[in-house]
Amino acid sequence: MRRLRTVTLGLALLAPALLPAFVGVGNGAAVACAAEAAGEAHAALVVDTGSQTTTYCVALGAGTVSGLRLIQLASAQYGLSYHLGFGGQAVCQLQGVGPSGGDCFGDYPDYWGYWHGADGGWSWAGSGAASASVSDGDVEGWSWGPGDTGSTHPSPPDLGFDDVCDTPKPSASPPARPSPSAVPSPGAGSTAQSGSQASPDAAGPTPAGGVTSRSPVPKQPKQSPAADRTPTDPPSTGAIVRAVATSGGATPSGGPPMGAFAAAAAVAVLTAGGARTLRKRRKGESA
Amino acid sequence: MNEVLRFEGVTFRYPESEIAALDDICLAIDEGTFVLAVGPTGAGKSTFLRAANGLVPHFTGGSFKGRVTVGGRDTMRYPPRKLADVVAFVPQDPASSFVLDRVEDELAYGMENLGVDPAHMRRRVEEMLDLLDIEPLRGRSVRAISGGERQRVAIAAAMAAGPRILVLDEPTSQLDPQGAEHVVAALQRLVHDQGMTVLLAEHRLERVAGSVDLAVGFHEGRAQLGSTADVIRNLAMGPPVARLGRLAGWDPVPLTVREARRMGGALPPRAHDRTEGPGDTMVEIRGLTAAHGDVPAVRDVDLQVGAGEIVALMGRNGAGKTTLLRTIVGVHEPRRGSVRIMGRVPHPGVDAALCPQEPDAILFADTVLDEVRTTLRARGRDEATAGLVLDALGIAPLAACHPRDLSAGQRLLVATAAVAAGGAPVLLLDEPTRGLDPASKDRLVRFLRGHAAHGGVGIFATHDVELAAAVATRVVMLAGGEVIADGDPGAVLGDSLVFAPQMTRAFGSGWLTPEQVAGALA
Amino acid sequence: MSTVVVTASGGLGRSRERLRIGVLVGVNLLGLLAFVWPFVLPLAPGIDENHKSDGPLILVTLLICLGAVLFVELGRGGLGPKAVALLGVLGATMVALRLPGFVAGFSAMFIVVLLAGNAFGPGFGFLLGAVGTFASGLFIGGLGPWLPFQMVAVGWVGAGAGFLPKGSWGVRIGSLAAYGFVSGYLFGAVMNLWSWPFVAGGSALGWSAGADTLTNVRHYLAYYAATSFAWDTFRAVGNLVLVLVLGRPVLGALDRAARRMRLDVGGDMTGPVAKGAVDVDATEHVHESRGLPGREAG
Amino acid sequence: MTLHPAAWMAWATCAGVVAFTTTDPFYLGVLVAIAWFVYATCRVPGPTARSFRVFAIGGLMAMAIRTALVFLGTVDASNVAFAALEGARLATLLIVFGTFNAVTDPFGVVRLAPRRFHEPALAAALALSIAPRTIATAGRVREAQQLRGIRTARWRGLPSLAVPVLESGMEEAVTLAESMDARGHGRGRRTRYRPAHWTPAGVAVVVAASAAAGVFLAAAWVGLGGLHPSTSPLTWPEATPWLIGVLLLLALPGIFGAFRDPVA
Numbered sequence A: 001m002r003r004l005r006t007v008t009l010g011l012a013l014l015a016p017a018l019l020p021a022f023v024g025v026g027n028g029a030a031v032a033c034a035a036e037a038a039g040e041a042h043a044a045l046v047v048d049t050g051s052q053t054t055t056y057c058v059a060l061g062a063g064t065v066s067g068l069r070l071i072q073l074a075s076a077q078y079g080l081s082y083h084l085g086f087g088g089q090a091v092c093q094l095q096g097v098g099p100s101g102g103d104c105f106g107d108y109p110d111y112w113g114y115w116h117g118a119d120g121g122w123s124w125a126g127s128g129a130a131s132a133s134v135s136d137g138d139v140e141g142w143s144w145g146p147g148d149t150g151s152t153h154p155s156p157p158d159l160g161f162d163d164v165c166d167t168p169k170p171s172a173s174p175p176a177r178p179s180p181s182a183v184p185s186p187g188a189g190s191t192a193q194s195g196s197q198a199s200p201d202a203a204g205p206t207p208a209g210g211v212t213s214r215s216p217v218p219k220q221p222k223q224s225p226a227a228d229r230t231p232t233d234p235p236s237t238g239a240i241v242r243a244v245a246t247s248g249g250a251t252p253s254g255g256p257p258m259g260a261f262a263a264a265a266a267v268a269v270l271t272a273g274g275a276r277t278l279r280k281r282r283k284g285e286s287a
Numbered sequence B: 001m002n003e004v005l006r007f008e009g010v011t012f013r014y015p016e017s018e019i020a021a022l023d024d025i026c027l028a029i030d031e032g033t034f035v036l037a038v039g040p041t042g043a044g045k046s047t048f049l050r051a052a053n054g055l056v057p058h059f060t061g062g063s064f065k066g067r068v069t070v071g072g073r074d075t076m077r078y079p080p081r082k083l084a085d086v087v088a089f090v091p092q093d094p095a096s097s098f099v100l101d102r103v104e105d106e107l108a109y110g111m112e113n114l115g116v117d118p119a120h121m122r123r124r125v126e127e128m129l130d131l132l133d134i135e136p137l138r139g140r141s142v143r144a145i146s147g148g149e150r151q152r153v154a155i156a157a158a159m160a161a162g163p164r165i166l167v168l169d170e171p172t173s174q175l176d177p178q179g180a181e182h183v184v185a186a187l188q189r190l191v192h193d194q195g196m197t198v199l200l201a202e203h204r205l206e207r208v209a210g211s212v213d214l215a216v217g218f219h220e221g222r223a224q225l226g227s228t229a230d231v232i233r234n235l236a237m238g239p240p241v242a243r244l245g246r247l248a249g250w251d252p253v254p255l256t257v258r259e260a261r262r263m264g265g266a267l268p269p270r271a272h273d274r275t276e277g278p279g280d281t282m283v284e285i286r287g288l289t290a291a292h293g294d295v296p297a298v299r300d301v302d303l304q305v306g307a308g309e310i311v312a313l314m315g316r317n318g319a320g321k322t323t324l325l326r327t328i329v330g331v332h333e334p335r336r337g338s339v340r341i342m343g344r345v346p347h348p349g350v351d352a353a354l355c356p357q358e359p360d361a362i363l364f365a366d367t368v369l370d371e372v373r374t375t376l377r378a379r380g381r382d383e384a385t386a387g388l389v390l391d392a393l394g395i396a397p398l399a400a401c402h403p404r405d406l407s408a409g410q411r412l413l414v415a416t417a418a419v420a421a422g423g424a425p426v427l428l429l430d431e432p433t434r435g436l437d438p439a440s441k442d443r444l445v446r447f448l449r450g451h452a453a454h455g456g457v458g459i460f461a462t463h464d465v466e467l468a469a470a471v472a473t474r475v476v477m478l479a480g481g482e483v484i485a486d487g488d489p490g491a492v493l494g495d496s497l498v499f500a501p502q503m504t505r506a507f508g509s510g511w512l513t514p515e516q517v518a519g520a521l522a
Numbered sequence C: 001m002s003t004v005v006v007t008a009s010g011g012l013g014r015s016r017e018r019l020r021i022g023v024l025v026g027v028n029l030l031g032l033l034a035f036v037w038p039f040v041l042p043l044a045p046g047i048d049e050n051h052k053s054d055g056p057l058i059l060v061t062l063l064i065c066l067g068a069v070l071f072v073e074l075g076r077g078g079l080g081p082k083a084v085a086l087l088g089v090l091g092a093t094m095v096a097l098r099l100p101g102f103v104a105g106f107s108a109m110f111i112v113v114l115l116a117g118n119a120f121g122p123g124f125g126f127l128l129g130a131v132g133t134f135a136s137g138l139f140i141g142g143l144g145p146w147l148p149f150q151m152v153a154v155g156w157v158g159a160g161a162g163f164l165p166k167g168s169w170g171v172r173i174g175s176l177a178a179y180g181f182v183s184g185y186l187f188g189a190v191m192n193l194w195s196w197p198f199v200a201g202g203s204a205l206g207w208s209a210g211a212d213t214l215t216n217v218r219h220y221l222a223y224y225a226a227t228s229f230a231w232d233t234f235r236a237v238g239n240l241v242l243v244l245v246l247g248r249p250v251l252g253a254l255d256r257a258a259r260r261m262r263l264d265v266g267g268d269m270t271g272p273v274a275k276g277a278v279d280v281d282a283t284e285h286v287h288e289s290r291g292l293p294g295r296e297a298g
Numbered sequence D: 001m002t003l004h005p006a007a008w009m010a011w012a013t014c015a016g017v018v019a020f021t022t023t024d025p026f027y028l029g030v031l032v033a034i035a036w037f038v039y040a041t042c043r044v045p046g047p048t049a050r051s052f053r054v055f056a057i058g059g060l061m062a063m064a065i066r067t068a069l070v071f072l073g074t075v076d077a078s079n080v081a082f083a084a085l086e087g088a089r090l091a092t093l094l095i096v097f098g099t100f101n102a103v104t105d106p107f108g109v110v111r112l113a114p115r116r117f118h119e120p121a122l123a124a125a126l127a128l129s130i131a132p133r134t135i136a137t138a139g140r141v142r143e144a145q146q147l148r149g150i151r152t153a154r155w156r157g158l159p160s161l162a163v164p165v166l167e168s169g170m171e172e173a174v175t176l177a178e179s180m181d182a183r184g185h186g187r188g189r190r191t192r193y194r195p196a197h198w199t200p201a202g203v204a205v206v207v208a209a210s211a212a213a214g215v216f217l218a219a220a221w222v223g224l225g226g227l228h229p230s231t232s233p234l235t236w237p238e239a240t241p242w243l244i245g246v247l248l249l250l251a252l253p254g255i256f257g258a259f260r261d262p263v264a
Helices: A002-032 A067-078 A161-165 A191-202 A208-212 A258-286 B045-051 B055-059 B103-114 B118-131 B147-159 B177-194 B228-235 B240-248 B257-264 B321-329 B368-378 B383-392 B408-420 B438-453 B465-471 B489-494 B502-507 B514-521 C018-043 C045-052 C055-074 C080-098 C109-120 C122-139 C146-162 C169-193 C213-227 C229-260 C277-289 D005-021 D025-042 D047-072 D077-103 D106-111 D115-147 D155-182 D200-222 D241-258
Strands: A041-048 A053-060 A064-066 A082-085 A090-094 A111-118 A121-124 A133-135 A139-145 A240-242 B003-013 B022-030 B034-038 B062-070 B087-090 B165-169 B197-201 B214-219 B222-226 B281-292 B295-306 B310-314 B336-341 B352-355 B426-430 B457-461 B474-479 B482-487 C004-006
Touching: A041 A067, A041 A133, A041 A161, A053 A067, A053 A161, A064 A067, A067 A082, A067 A090, A067 A133, A067 A139, A090 A111, A090 A139, A258 D025, A258 D241, B003 B045, B003 B197, B022 B045, B022 B197, B022 B222, B034 B045, B034 B177, B034 B228, B045 B055, B045 B165, B045 B197, B045 B214, B055 B062, B055 C004, B055 D155, B087 B147, B087 D155, B103 B118, B103 B147, B118 B147, B118 B177, B147 B165, B147 B177, B165 B177, B177 B197, B214 B228, B222 B228, B228 B240, B240 B257, B240 B502, B240 B514, B257 B502, B281 B321, B281 B457, B295 B321, B295 B336, B295 B457, B295 B482, B310 B321, B310 B438, B310 B465, B321 B336, B321 B352, B321 B426, B321 B457, B352 B408, B352 D115, B368 B383, B368 B408, B383 B408, B408 B426, B408 B438, B426 B438, B438 B457, B438 B465, B465 B489, B465 B502, B474 B489, B482 B489, B489 B502, B502 B514, C018 C055, C018 C146, C055 C122, C055 C146, C055 D115, C080 C109, C080 C122, C080 D115, C080 D155, C109 C122, C109 C146, C109 C169, C109 C229, C122 C146, C122 D106, C122 D115, C146 C169, C169 C213, C169 C229, C213 C229, C229 D155, D005 D025, D005 D077, D005 D106, D005 D200, D005 D241, D025 D047, D025 D077, D025 D241, D047 D077, D106 D115, D115 D155, D200 D241
Parallel strands: A041 A139, A053 A240, B034 B197, B034 B214, B087 B165, B165 B197, B310 B457, B310 B474, B352 B426, B426 B457
Antiparallel strands: A041 A053, A064 A133, A082 A090, A111 A121, A111 A139, B003 B022, B003 B062, B062 C004, B214 B222, B281 B295, B281 B336, B474 B482
C-alpha cells in the first residue's frame, strides 16, 4: 500500500518532468526513415569549410537515407570527421570546423548551412538534415558561415552529381551498411581530437595533397558573402578536393582517464560518508 | 469604575433579513468583570459578541443603528483590525480559527500584524505560554493538540496582543468536563489577576454560571443586563439547580450546587426506580477488542443491550467511545471478539445507524426534506415517510430550508433524521450535544425515548452528564477502552466524582433530575 | 435616529485602480512570451543571440519572465482576510486532491480551480491556481524548476474560468465543461512548451532556430501529438466529466458561501481587494450619522 | 545547525544548473553522489523526508522510459547512448530537487516570502496546515454517507462527498477570516516573529554553490571540458579532474550537516 503510494507520488511529481522523456519517439521516428533497400545507389556530398571544399561520392547502403546518415556513411567510407549536436539531430562539426559541444550554434553567427543540390545550383534546406531524405543521384551540400537564409548564407561552389561521382566508384567499396557506432573503444579521445585526426588517415595518393596541405582552419573563418561566389569563379579560399575512400572512421587515442578516477574516488567518499552519518543518526534515534 | 464596553441604542439587521438580530441594545460593562451572555439560539448572542469588536457590521454588512464604544473607540469608525489591540475574539471552533501551524507562531500572529517589535513580541509570547500553561505545546502543531489545549492556545493567541476585553463564543461547547474546567479556571484567573474584562456566550450554564459576575440575557434580539440569578430566572433556562429553583419557587434561584443544597436541605438517598427490565437482546458484544493501527482503543468489552434501552457511553476524550460506536455499526473491523445485532453480523447502516460527531458531514442536499429523502431512496424505502421522521424530531416546519442555513442544534436534528430514516433498529449518536441549545436538546431526548419505546435501541456517547441523567436508562463508563462501570444512571453517575449530575451532588445518590427532587420536596 | 447601511468589507472583485488592468495584461503577455518564445524569437533578428546560446541561460530568462508575472499577480496586496481565508481553504482542497485524484495527465485539483475561478472571478481564479499549486508542490515535496511554470499555467486556467458567461445554469455549466475540456489540452501544450526547445532540440519534432515560425509550430504540434496528446486526454475528459457531475451542486455551494461571507463577486482581472472602499463607506456614513441622539439612549 | 531556507534554495538552483549544463556521466554521477550525501546528512524528519526516495525512483523511471523509447525508432548505439545520457541528466536534476525537498521544512520555505507576498504566502501556509484536516474530513464524510447507503465512489455519489467537504471548508473560511480580521490582519506595517537567521555556514554554502554553477556555465559557454560526450560517433566519455573538484563545492552543506550535533 505504502509502496503503491510512493509510486503514485513519484508519478504525480514527475508528470511535468516525464513528458520530455517521450521525445525519444521523435528521435526514433526521425532516424527511422533509413528504410532497407538493395542496390548500389550513390549520392554526392559537398562540404565547404569556407577555406576549402571537399566532395564525397557516397555509396548509399539503403535506397533512401537521411541527410545525417549520409554524413555518417561518408565518415565510414572516406573518414570524414563530424560531430552531431542537439541530441545527435543536428550537424555541429565537419572536418574539425564548428563547435564541439551539444549546441551546434555555439559559434553563431557561423554555423553549418545545409543545402540540397538543384540542377547544378543549391537550394537552402528549410528543415533539418535528420528529416531530409537522400536517394540515388542526389547532391547534398554543407557550408560553414553566417546568415540565416539561403540568400545570406555562403553557398558551396556549384557542383552537380556528375562533377562528384563521374569517376568509377571507389574500388574499396564499403560494406552495405557501415555502422559508425562501432564498439566504443575505452579511453578514446574527445570529438575534437577525432576531427583533427581524420586527415592523416585520409592521406592517399594524388588529391590527398590538397587535404594535407590544408592550413589549420580558423575558428572564425573570414566571412565571404554569397555574392562573391559564382559558378565561373570557384572560391579563392581553397581548392575543391575529392575525398578518396579510406578503410574506416576515426581511430581512438588517449592517455590515462584521470577524470574518471577522480569521479570514482569522489563518489566512493561521498557515498561512504553519507552512509556513515545515516547509520549514526539511526542509532541515535533508536537509542 | 471605568466602563470598557458600551452599547447605545444599538439595532442591527443582517443584509436581506427582515427581523432585527439586535433590537435597541443599551448597556455598559465595567472593566474587570466576567460577563456571561445567555439565551436560546438565534436570540442575538453571537451577533452581540461580534458587535463588540466591529465584526458586526464591518465584516457582515447590514443596517446598523446606534453606537458601540469599546475602550473609548466607536466601532463605526474603527474596523475590527483597528480594534485588535483593545478587544480580542475567540470564535466557537478555535481549530478552524488558527492561522499558522506552530503554537508559538500562532501566538505571535496578532502582534506581527500590530507591528510589535520582535524583542517585545518574544517576551510577550513567553508570558502567554506560561499564563495559560501551554509552554510544553509551544513547538507542536495547532492541529495536533487536544480540544482543551486548543481552546487555551486560542485564548493565549487572542490575549497576546494585550487587549482589555476578551470575547469568547461558546468556549467549552466542544470540551469534556475536565477540559472545560481548565478553560473556565484560566478565564477566571485572567479576570482576577490581570483585571481583564471577559465576555462569553455559553449554553452549558452549569459549567460557568457559578463563576461569572454578571449576565446578559437575550430574547428575540433584546438584551437585559443583570445579576446571573435574575437573568436566568427570567429566561426560564439554566443549569439543573436553577431549574429546580424555579420548580420549587425559590428566589433567588440557586446557581451552584452549594446554594441548592443550602436551600433544599438534606434528602434521604433515593431508591433507584426499577424500570421494567429490558426486552429481548438486540445488541450483543463479546470480548470486543479494536485498535487504531497498533494503538488499542477498545479492550475486551462485553455488552448486551436489550430492546427499549437507551445507553449513555461516558468517559473522557480518548476513552474509546467513538471507536466502540464505529465497531458496533460495523465500519471499524474488530481485532478480536464479535458484535451481533439481532443475532447476525451488522450490515453497516442497515442494522445500526450512526450519526457522526460532526453532523454537517452528511448534509449535502438543497433542502431538509431532500436530505431525508436521499437516505430513503438509497435504502429503497418509501420516500413518503420522510415527513413522519421530520415530525418525530419536530423539524417538519424546516422541511423546505437549506440545511446549511440552520443552527448547529437544528442541523444535528436534521442529520439524526437523515440517518434514522434508514430504519435501523439500533440508533447510535456520537456526542449529540455539541453546541446544542436546550430546545433542540429536548426534541432529541423525546425522539430517543420514542425510538426506544417502539422497540428500538439508542446508544449515545456524551460528555453531557445532565443529558445522560435525564434520558439514559443505563450508563456505561469507559476508561482506557475498558468498561469500568455499567448500570442504571443513579448507580453509575451517583458514585462518580467527575460525572455526577448536579442533583446527585446536591442531594446525594439516586437523585438525578430536578423533577425528581422537586417532587420529593413538594 | 438615522440608520447606517454598511457594505461588508472584503469584496473579491472590486477593482482598485483601472491602471492595474493594463499592468496585468502586459505582464501576462510577458508570461505568455516565456512559454511561446520559441515561436516568436526567430522573427526578431535582434535577439537571435539569446536563443542560440545554451539552455540554462534561456531557462533563467524564462524564469525571470514568469517571476514578473507571479510578482505582479501575487504581489498586489490588500487581499484582505476573507480572500486569504478562502484561498487557504480552497488551496487545502487542491492539496488534498493532488495525489488521490491523479490519473495520467488528469489531476482532480483542476476541478477546484475551474469551479472556484468561475464562482469568484478571474483574479481570484489566478491566485487560487498559483497558490494552490505552490502549496501542493510543497506538501508532496514537489518543488522544482517546473513549479513556476505550473503555478502560472494553472493560474491561467483559473482566470479563464472566471471570464466564462454566467447566464442560466445550462449556459454556465455547458461553457465551463467545454472550457474544462479545452483547457485540459491547452494546459498540457503550454506546460510542454517550456522544455521543448531543450529536449527536442534539432530533431524532426524539435525547435530549429533557423526555421520560420510556421515550421516550428508544425514541429511543435507533431511533438505534442507524439508525446503528450494521449496523456492530456485524461485531463481534458476528466475535467469535462467532473464539471458535469459536480458543477451544479458545488457552484451552488460556492455561491452560497460567497453570499454568507458577504463577498461581492464582481470578478475582473484585478482580483480580490478588501481594504479601502468599505472603510470609506463606513466613515462616510458615520459623518452623516454624527451627533445622532444616541447618547440619550445610553 | 540548520541552514537558512534561502541558502538551500540557492544550493538546489545551482546544483540544478550544473546538472543542466552537462550530459557527461562522470559529472552527473558525482552530482548524484553529492545529492545523496547532502540528503543523508541534512534531512529533516517529516512527510517530505521521503521525497528523496520518491524523486530517485521517478528519476530512474524517467531515464528508463527516455531510453526505452529509442527502441521505437532505429536501435543504434548512438541513439541509445544519447537518450540514456539525456535521461541521466533529467534523473540527476530530479534527485537534486528530491534532496532539496527532503532537507527543507515547507513552512520555512513559505516564510521566505518577502513582505510584498505576505498574503499569498500566508494563504499557501494555510493551505498546507489545513490540508490534513480536509483529507480527514473527506474520509469521515465518505464513511458517514456509506452508512446512509450512498456510494460516494459512484459518479452520481460524488456530490454527496464533495459538497459537505466544501461546505464545512467554507464555514471554516468564515471563522478563519473573522479571527484574522479581529486579530488585525492587513493593518499595513507588520513585524516578523523570530525570522530565520543567516549563519556563516549558510553564506558559505551560497558562495560555494554559485561558484560551482558559475564555472560550469562558463565551461558550457566556451565548450570546454567535454561536458557533452559525443554520441555520434560514439566516444568514451571523459571528465576533467579539476571540474570534478569544482563539483565537490556543492557537497559543502553535507559537510556542515555531518558535523551537526545529532540532537539539534
